[in-house]
Amino acid sequence: MNATAATPTVPTVPGALARAVSDIAVITRRNLLFTLRLPQVLVLSSIMPVIFIVMFTYVFGGAIQGALPPAAAGRYVNWLIPGLLAQFALFGGSGTASGLAEDLAKGAIDRFRSLPMAGAAVLAGRTLSDLARSAVTLTLMLAVGYGIGFRPQTSLGGLLGALAVGLLFGYAWSWVMALVGLAVRSAEAVQAATYLVVFPLAFTSSVFVPAQTMPGWLQPFAANQPVTVATNALRGLVLGQGALPPGRTVAGQVALALVWAAAMIAVFAPLAVHTYRRTVR
Amino acid sequence: MDDAIIKVEGLVKVFGGKVPVRALDGLDLTMERGGVYGLLGPNGAGKTTLIRVLTTLLPADAGSARITGVDVRQHPEQVRARIGLAGQYAAVDDHLTGLENVELVGRLYGLPRRQARRRAGELLERIGLTAAADRQVKTYSGGMRRRLDLAACLVGRPQVLVLDEPTAGLDPASRRDLWALVGDLVEGGTTVLLTTQYLEEADQLAHRIAVIDHGRLVSEGTPDQLKDRVGGAVLELTVPDDDRARALSTLHTMQAEDPTDDQHRGRIVLPAPDGARTLTQALRRLDAAGVTPEDVALRKPTLDDVFLALTGHRATTPTGNGPRPRGGADRHRQQQPEGAAR
Numbered sequence: 001m002n003a004t005a006a007t008p009t010v011p012t013v014p015g016a017l018a019r020a021v022s023d024i025a026v027i028t029r030r031n032l033l034f035t036l037r038l039p040q041v042l043v044l045s046s047i048m049p050v051i052f053i054v055m056f057t058y059v060f061g062g063a064i065q066g067a068l069p070p071a072a073a074g075r076y077v078n079w080l081i082p083g084l085l086a087q088f089a090l091f092g093g094s095g096t097a098s099g100l101a102e103d104l105a106k107g108a109i110d111r112f113r114s115l116p117m118a119g120a121a122v123l124a125g126r127t128l129s130d131l132a133r134s135a136v137t138l139t140l141m142l143a144v145g146y147g148i149g150f151r152p153q154t155s156l157g158g159l160l161g162a163l164a165v166g167l168l169f170g171y172a173w174s175w176v177m178a179l180v181g182l183a184v185r186s187a188e189a190v191q192a193a194t195y196l197v198v199f200p201l202a203f204t205s206s207v208f209v210p211a212q213t214m215p216g217w218l219q220p221f222a223a224n225q226p227v228t229v230a231t232n233a234l235r236g237l238v239l240g241q242g243a244l245p246p247g248r249t250v251a252g253q254v255a256l257a258l259v260w261a262a263a264m265i266a267v268f269a270p271l272a273v274h275t276y277r278r279t280v281r
Numbered sequence: 282m283d284d285a286i287i288k289v290e291g292l293v294k295v296f297g298g299k300v301p302v303r304a305l306d307g308l309d310l311t312m313e314r315g316g317v318y319g320l321l322g323p324n325g326a327g328k329t330t331l332i333r334v335l336t337t338l339l340p341a342d343a344g345s346a347r348i349t350g351v352d353v354r355q356h357p358e359q360v361r362a363r364i365g366l367a368g369q370y371a372a373v374d375d376h377l378t379g380l381e382n383v384e385l386v387g388r389l390y391g392l393p394r395r396q397a398r399r400r401a402g403e404l405l406e407r408i409g410l411t412a413a414a415d416r417q418v419k420t421y422s423g424g425m426r427r428r429l430d431l432a433a434c435l436v437g438r439p440q441v442l443v444l445d446e447p448t449a450g451l452d453p454a455s456r457r458d459l460w461a462l463v464g465d466l467v468e469g470g471t472t473v474l475l476t477t478q479y480l481e482e483a484d485q486l487a488h489r490i491a492v493i494d495h496g497r498l499v500s501e502g503t504p505d506q507l508k509d510r511v512g513g514a515v516l517e518l519t520v521p522d523d524d525r526a527r528a529l530s531t532l533h534t535m536q537a538e539d540p541t542d543d544q545h546r547g548r549i550v551l552p553a554p555d556g557a558r559t560l561t562q563a564l565r566r567l568d569a570a571g572v573t574p575e576d577v578a579l580r581k582p583t584l585d586d587v588f589l590a591l592t593g594h595r596a597t598t599p600t601g602n603g604p605r606p607r608g609g610a611d612r613h614r615q616q617q618p619e620g621a622a623r
Contacts, residue, residue: 019391026388030374037376037417107372114336114366116358116437117389280338281368 020118027112027125028132031099035133042133045095049088049141056080056208057148067213071242073153079243081145082162082234083207085138086227087198089170092134094194096126096174097181101190104182110281120273127174134170138163153239162237165257169230172261178272182279201227206235212245226260233257286441286472287312287335291344294330294496304330305341306496312474312489317467319487320476321584323592327496328476329369332445335474336366349440362390365434366443371426373433375419379410382418383433390437397436404432408462424455431462435471442466444475448482460486480584490584494592507587515586516553516560519576520567525549531570532563541589550586553579 035042061076072079100123103109112122142150142163152159177194184190204218205211205227214222222228223245235243236250244253289310296302304327312318322328333339335346337357346353353360373382380401387397405414408428418426427447434442444463448456456479463486467473477483483490484504492499492507500507520528525542528549532540536559538552553559560579567574 023389026385030377030385033381034374034376107368107370108374110338110368111366111372111386111433112389113338114361114364115386115389116362116391280333281370 016118020121023118023121024124024128027121028128031126031129032132035129042136045091045133046137046140048091049084049137050144052084052087053077053080053141053144054148056084060208064209067210069210069243071153071239073151073239075149075151077145077148077150078153078239079235080208081141081150082166082238083202083205083231085141085162085166086169086205086230086234087202087207088137088141089134089166089230090173090198090201090227091170091194092130092137093127093170093173094177094190094198095133096130097177097184097190097194098187099126099130100178100181101185101187104185104279104281105187107281109276109279113277113280119277120269123175123178123269123272123276127171127178130174131167131171134167135163138166153243154237158237158240161254162234165233165237165254166230168261169226169257172264172268175265175268175272179268179275182272182275201225206231206245210245226257229253229260230257284313285311285347286314287318287346287348287474289331289335289344289346292331292334292341292346293343294327294334294339294341303496305334305344307344308493308496309498310491310501312472314472315467315470316488317463317473317475317486319483319490320474320493321478321480321483321490321588322476322493323588324478326494326592328493329445330496331493332366332443332474332476336364336443337361362437363440364443365437365439365441367427367430367434367445367447369445369449371423371430373418373426373429376417378415378417379405379421379425379429380414382429383436386433387436392436400436401432404435405429407465408432409458422455424451424458427451427455427459428462431459435466440472442471442473444473446476446478448477448479456482480588484584492588492591499591500587504584507584508582510587510590513582514553514556514559514579515582516551516563517576517578517580518549518551518563518567518574519547520549520572520574522547524572527570528567528572528574531566531572535563535566543589550589 057077057080061080065074065076068074068076068079100109103122109122180193181190184193204214204222205225206222207227211219211222211228232244232248232253233250233256236253241250244250287310289308292305292308293303294305296304306327308327308331320328320331330339334341335348335353337353337360340354348360349363351359351363374385377385380398383401383404384397387400388394392400402414405411408431410425410429410432413421413425418429421429431444431447447463448459451459460482463473463475475483475486487504489501489503490507491501500510502510518528529540529542532549532551536554538554540549540551543550551559551563557579560577564574564577
């Protein structure tokens with residue numbers, strides 16, 4: 001054997017954990033620097049949620065108002081904002097796919113994979129930096145919503161809780177999209193796929209209108225699909241029990257949203273890491 | 282044998298699909314510590330697949346590969362700590378500065394922040410990019426990016442530096458800069474494994490060369506040894522297309538060594554064991570056969586000839602896409618339009 005000069009020591013378990021945390025931090029920082037130095041991207045991706053808030057509030061708000069539960073305090077914007085937070089948390093998580101596809105195309109993944117770094121750090125760093133971006137987007141949405149009349153009917157704690165549940169839900173989705181990005185490999189295709197998946201899911205959920213107003217055949221799906229669950233959880237936290245459909249409790253919907261998030265991470269994070277370890281440009 | 286820094290035995294990699302491709306087909310290779318080891322082969326020969334297996338990016342289907350005695354399959358993480366890879370595309374981040382790029386890779390090699398930053402600064406100085414250290418890489422030229430990519434590979438003090446076509450697409454001046462840099466590294470004790478399509482590059486840099494084709498080792502040795510295997514001088518003739526067949530049959534009967542029809546470049550290549558006398562004799566015969574060559578050259582064999590002799594085709598074919606794959610063997614022929622071949 002010829003393991004002479006500078007044989008790297010095999011890291012101990014706590015050592016390996018510290019390395020993994022450090023690697024994740026390094027990658028997260030790298031991705032966030034990209035965002036800071038390309039502010040156009042952040043600005044452009046913030047315009048769409050703002051347009052949604054304004055357009056739905058003023059264009060559809062009048063028509064939908066009558067179908068709202070009293071907990072919305074007679075304002076469509078109160079009903080809409082929690083739903084849109086859930087929708088754009090999903091959108092933010094979708095950014096993970098195009099970011100990874102781009103890294104793959106540029107050879108960055110090959111480089112990272114040839115380095116003695118933690119295997120999951122590239123994906124963990126990517127999902128975390130996308131989470132940070134989502135946090136900025138969602139905060140901006142709250143500010144814009146507040147500007148046009150959105151008022152939480154519960155408490156500040158409820159509002160922050162809603163933000164946390166929304167972000168966690170988006171973060172879990174980010175792992176689903178990590179797998180998609182590594183498998184599809186094209187940032188453009190991924191973007192198209194994102195619209196194809198997220199918009200239909202959002203429109204067949206309770207984001208914009210109560211699921212009970214939808215046709216009977218659609219209701220079982222609309223009332224139980226994950227975006228509705230997340231929306232109900234956020235809405236319950238922000239508007240109180242009265243905003244939820246009959247038979248649903250705030251605690252129940254929050255717990256269910258967290259179970260969905262945990263299940264997405266439990267299934268897709270290992271799959272994504274497994275795929276990452278086999279991905280070459 | 283124990284001094285082998287890279288040892289590859291019976292390596293096989295098959296890519297599936299309707300028509301499976303044996304990218305590596307029982308490749309054996311031994312590379313000793315120190316110096317530049319050139320890996321030559323036409324497109325699709327298996328060079329990049331070999332690089333990917335050696336750098337732990339791709340698992341082989343059979344056979345083994347060891348770097349400094351460590352098996353790439355069994356201990357990939359240990360192999361990664363010993364190598365530095367510069368792939369075909371400078372994998373540097375556009376929106377980070379030069380310094381940040383190298384520091385980032387240093388951190389991922391496990392250096393503490395301060396140490397990573399210091400080492401990044403040293404490396405940028407070494408590659409002559411100190412002045413551009415705090416500029417975002419998107420403002421860099423192609424040559425600067427390549428040098429930065431190389432610096433990023435060096436930050437972990439690898440024992441083996443793997444360069445996959447490091448100068449593809451660079452202009453001649455940047456290419457020479459990079460060669461000088463690689464030369465310095467080797468003097469510092471780093472072992473370099475380099476793939477290239479530029480024969481001039483292999484000739485200039487490599488101490489030893491392995492020619493691979495169809496996933497197998499075709500020949501291996503120093504550049505001079507390889508050239509010697511092809512023989513002495515060569516005579517190159519360009520004749521009008523209509524006379525080509527006649528010229529070939531005339532030259533066939535002239536001596537023991539047969540001419541080669543290099544269709545890609547529209548030339549006939551004839552071994553010239555007797556140098557100028559072979560030239561005179563060939564011209565006389567052609568004249569007698571009524572063939573007037575358009576161009577005649579007597580020259581030493583190049584690695585390109587080695588390639589042609591070993592693999593049956595030129596190292597590079599003028600396909601039009603990708604960087605101009607032209608080596609030194611061509612410099613004196615540039616009056617010939619490229620792609621004259623059909």
